[in-house]
Amino acid sequence: MANLPILQFEDKILETVDQNTVAVIIGETGSGKSTQLSQILHRSGYTKAGIIAVTQPRRVAAVSVSRRVAEELGVRLGDEVGYAIRFEDRTSERTCIKYLTDGVLLRESLSDPELKQYSVIILDEAHERSLNTDILMGLMKRLIRLRASNLKVLITSATLDGEKVSRFFSDCPILNVPGKLFPVEILYSSEQPKSYIDSSLRKAIDIHVNEPEGDILIFMTGQDDIEKLVSKLEEKIRNLEAGSCMDAIVLPLHGSLPPEMQVRVFSPPPRNCRRFIVATNIAETSLTVDGVVYVIDSGYVKQRQYNPSSGMYSLDVVQISRVQANQRAGRAGRTRPGKCYRLYPSAVYHDDLLDATVPEIQRSSLAGSVLYLKSLDLPDIDILKFDFLDAPSSETLQDALKQLFLIDAIDENGTITAIGKTMAELPLEPSLARTLIEANECGCLPQALTIAAMLSVEGTLLPGRSKSTDKKRKHPPSELPDGSGWGDHIQLLQIFELWDQTDYSIDWCKDNNLQVRGMLFVKDVRKQLSQIMQKIAKGSLDVKRKERRRDSQHDYRSLRKALCVGYASQLAERMIHHNGYRTLGFKCQLVQVHPSSVLRTDDDGMLPNYVVYHELISTSRPYMRNVCEVEMQWVTPILHKLEKLNVSKLSGGSDQSEEKTTVNSDFPKKVGPIDDSSSRIQAARERFLARKTNK
Secondary structure (H helix, E strand, C coil), X not given: CCCCHHHHHHHHHHHHHHHCCEEEXXXXXXXXXHHHHXXXXXXXXXXXXXXEEEEECCXXXXXXXXXXXXXXHCCCECCXXXXXXXXXXXXXXXXXXXXEEHHHHHHHHHHCCCCCCEEEEEECCHHHCCHHHHXXXXXXXXXXXXXXXXXXXXXXXXXXXXXXXXXXXXXXXXXXXXXXXXXXXXXXCCCCCCCHHHHHHHHHHHHHHHCCCCXXXXXXXXXXXXXXXXXXXXXXXXXXXXXXXXXXXXXXXXXXXXXXXXXXXXCCCCCCEEEEEEECHHHXXXXXXXXXEEEEECCEEEEEEEECCCCEEEEEEEXXXXXXXXXXXXXXXXXXXXXXXXXXXXXXXXXXXXXXXXXXXXXXXXXXXXXXXXXXXXXXXXXXXXXCCCCCCHHHHHHHHHHXXXXXXXXXXXXXXXXXXXXXXXXXXXXXXXXXXXXHHHCCHHHHXXXXXXXXXXXXXXCCCCHHHCCCCXXXXXXXXXXXHCEHHHHHHHHHHHHHHCCCCHHHHHHCCCCHXXXXXXXXXXXXXXXXXXXXXXXXXXXXXXXXXXXXXXXXXXXXXXXXXXXXXXEEEEXXXXXXXXXXXXXXXXXXXXXXXXXXXXXXXXXXXXXEEEEEEXXXXXXXXXXXXXXXXXXXXXXXXXXXXXXXHHHCCCCCCCXXXXXXXXXXXXXXXXXXXXXXXXXXXXXXXXXXXXX
């Protein structure tokens, strides 16, 4: 710690902070900014006036950095130093340095808009341009006008465009802190490889056999690629001739790993043993892994991108930016001179890569962010004119406003409703938050809490729901319930209730190929959501799932109605002559039910007329994921709301003369049977349901 470059600038940092409300600190890789800046301010007495908050875009970083700071200060994690991430809070009344995700800080500002408990707010890793960090920068600009005398705001980054941020904050000062880096030799490939996984494998083994000791960090695009490469590396290493090179261990690193597996990469390897660390871009800047001498850069990253015109997400493998390439290379020079092997030609780096990563705010759905801004209930906020560092497209903001209007979070004038304010208090995406509120009205909140928790888990819980199912519909093993034909949301509920009956048996999860860690996380999340709902309603809600289950185990109608209200902006209508769907709402997109879905056809081989979906995603083709059947009588009010929309009024703008936006002309103006075949199909459905009920 004593050699970290940022400590040499301690006096200059304190002088800058003392004299300015806002400052930008560019701390290059290896400077120690994430762990030391909070301690510098703590030593200077800033924690006497309040807590020092340090935001991180990633949960893994918030946990690992807080753990490191607690160790350096010699305190127990959760006491003087703690962290808060979604569904987990390890802080206490004694906490004076608090690491938290940017999303958690946004949520805290709902109950305390001036964030009075904090004396300093540090937005760390701002160069990642996460959605929540960008929203926070806009809010900090407002907040410092209210608390200029007793709040300091620092924006810190390794590679951020400091001039742009300085201008955003009225030309605030910029302080540059050099990093602690040894020279890194950059080596390019002569041509673009056909497979970056195979190319990474060959290069990693070549380094292991021919280069001196030192760990190897390999950048992959996501969990699937990491698991493939880890498996191939382990097999290759086992087949190497005994004694030909040192021992080796292979460690994955990505956000879905359990904490105990993430921590392994921060422990030094055994003597005479090389580590292969196969990681996502989480290892670019958020985490520092000591001992890395060699970096293999695939040149790609997996990125979620949202298309507001179709309402569809795509998870695309895209080229990294030059900023990301430089960050990756810098990981090789932390402890001694290193090498970075770029699996692409130098011409690609200079001519093809973007200068910087596209900000998340320009490639995400903003419904949750806009709900948050609306919930602040500030009269001068016009969503379409909000002061963003890099503004999202008007189309994306309009898309968010329309989604919120359809689920009753805002009224036709753009004013947040009582329902919207309650939704904003829940740490869920708007559709799930709205579902819980409606479920409470329908008497099925216990079941809806389970579904919300199951859908809040990152990664895959169930067997047979991987990409391999895109080409062929695969249903889960017969031991698991099938959703009673209603769809995936009901199946998720049934699976959890079966697990509950086993007293949450780990063996039961393993026997049914369920992700154990994920299911345990669901159990914890469900408990927390029920507590939050109780708090919101001051103890008046009915969340006693076990007592209610016996009476409603086979009656999912009220639950499906609640889902229809919550997912009103995610509604699809089956096309008459085939089993494809078109999305309704303010989008019109032809899609299909994902092959992994348990949604069942009727006796005529037809899927339901109307469904709601949790997500639209484009893989090999456009798909709806997590689908549930809903009834036409629930759909009618939604379509009526769609008939006329005034986006300017929804935004909160003063100019309300804008012509009203109407639904696409190809949508039916009146809800009802579309043709005789539709009526015939509906009648057949009703006969089928009657038979099923009588069984």
